[in-house]
Amino acid sequence: MQVLRDIVYQLLPRPRPSGAPMEDGERVARRLLILSRHPNPSFSYYLDERAKTLGDIPVITKGLDDPLDAIDSDGLFVIICRYIKQPQLRWLEEKRGTLAGVAYFVDDDIPAVVTGNEASWPYKLRLIKLAVRPLPRVNRLLTHVWTSTETLASALSMRSHRIDILPPLPADAADVAINGKDDGAAPTRMVYHATGVHRREHEFLMPIVKAAMEKHGNLHFEVFAAGPLARRWARQGIDPARTTIIAPLSWPAYLAKTTHHHADIALAPLLSGKTNASRSDTKRIDISRLQAAAIFSQCQTFERCAIAGELHIGNTANEWLAAIDLLVGDRARRLSARDATRHSIERMRRHATPTFPGIRFEPLSGAG
Template sequence: MTRVRERLARWIERRLPQPRLRQGATGSPRRPVKRIIVFGRIPNPTFDYYLAARLEAPGMPPYEVADIRGRDTPALNADGAFVVLCRYASPSVLRWIESNAKHLSGVGLFLDDDIPAVVTGKDADFLYRLFLWYRALWPLRRLNRNLDIVWASTPHLASRLARVEAIILPPAPAKELWRGDGSDGDWHCQSNGDVLIGYHATGVHLEEHRFLRPIIAEVLRARPRARFEVFADRRAKAIWHGLDRVQIREPMPWAEYLADANTRRIDIMLVPLSPSHVNESRSPTKRIDAARYKAAGVFSESIAYGWSRDTEELRIPYAADAWREVILQLVDDDELRRRVAGAMHQTVLQMTTAADTGLEVLEGRQV
């Protein structure tokens, strides 16, 4: 039955709208770029992790950001503007692009998820799939008439967008986005001696919640000083009921999530990824979240986080025994947590330096 469902999902997925470049597009701006306009549901992590710091890079044209959640598009100067759509579009934005097409220097789309795979997958709830259809897939039927460039967050996602020859744009967060107070260290357990373990998931990781639940139950039984917090939506909450020393938190708006790390630390951050069609296109942005909390991250061996063991960063197979053993080691060993957090800190610092290149396809095209 599972294989039948998967084949059906792939069949539907192939028939969903996909990005296509307009006729005559060259994968570069049509004319010199005077300014950049970013449309999206902003603020959001996609803009902050991939675009914000790059737009501030030396040599980039001036830019402005427009939130698409209002009914009307704000007054914007289209003359020589290059439009970047951050995942989503709205009817008003599509109308604005179409009415100003002759004045624009081009239109680009940035994607950081395999959205057709999420829509046809089994973990996202119905309302989120409907939202993705309405804001990310259905608009492509109109957007493709004006689309010049597509950026993708990972090589695997770019391979799924082969027809548009997507440009790979890995995460490059501004340093202040994950270093909060500016410190480079201060990795420690809670002041009361407890060790806080966190799993901050979105609503499309139901399988990973189920995977972690028995592991965390054993860790909490074996280590009285361990505590656990989990971000869980309506469906995932039920998985975690009945465990002591577990705090179930509601997912919060992006700005609140950023502020949350300014007042506390998490000792161990868990980032499991089940082997799945959707997860093959994931990018390693959870490293950034873990670094913000100064946590020791534990990551699944995966396309997103790699398999190499030649580092202090912890990447382990998606197997319950392996995860239980590593979490127990981290709970017991303050120095190990410090080393693991420090190694991850250096990895995120390298990600940050990638922002210096800006959006290269636009950088040399300005007037």
């Protein structure tokens, strides 16, 4: 079965720019259009802050079902964020001659997700419909391809087509007020926030969390899970009075929840595998917003912006239990780890340029 998965993985289309490059390697644009399944984390992590730096340049954001007919395509640069539907694709094809360029941005190894055994079939079918099937037509329009990591660029690269890296650019962590209510008297709140795509990580954590909860009577646990995963968590025999299982939220609801409901400990396991190898470290942003002390898997993804004081451990049950014990029992260590991840967001901002690769934006004539 794995051999068949590998064959299909190689056969699925990859993004590749077919548009003629500019002689100086840079395109001039006068306005920006972002097509996105809006709102979503990819837009928030990678595009939103960069778009805010463009000053007087008009920035238009459209959801996948929004019509584009009223948009002036002259000098327009278009960013396709992961997905596109047929009506918008047809509009781009019709306006191709007037566009300044088209970029495709992706932050997941979508062929690996489609051919892997973790994601649900409804999610895979959505990827096929919105990201895989349109790609041959999208490729004929593309002048740029951007990915979130070097590893993902390597996985998706084909021949000599250039792929630029667009690392995450979070909002300034200094703008977030620190919650100082960790006085050790209230229950210690531990969370694992991940979608069903991380099925293996859920399964890895189940016995670890059960053991930690049995050991620490003051520990409360919250996990995002639905369907079979939620049922499996419920069958772990963990005290239901201290456990909350929440169905995954929409992106706006998740932002609101994690902004106003903080945690003490956030679990961030990442097991080895083709899909995970291409991921970026955006989980840091969520954990910083939660104002939690993180436990990270020791891996290349989380090493990128690591800060002294964080906990990075191997993927063994003993190491994870020991890390949870440490943070539950040592408030000072917990606060130190929390502050370290907050500082890692500052490092993430320093590592990311606020520009879009290969584009020079110039105001419309007479602007200002």
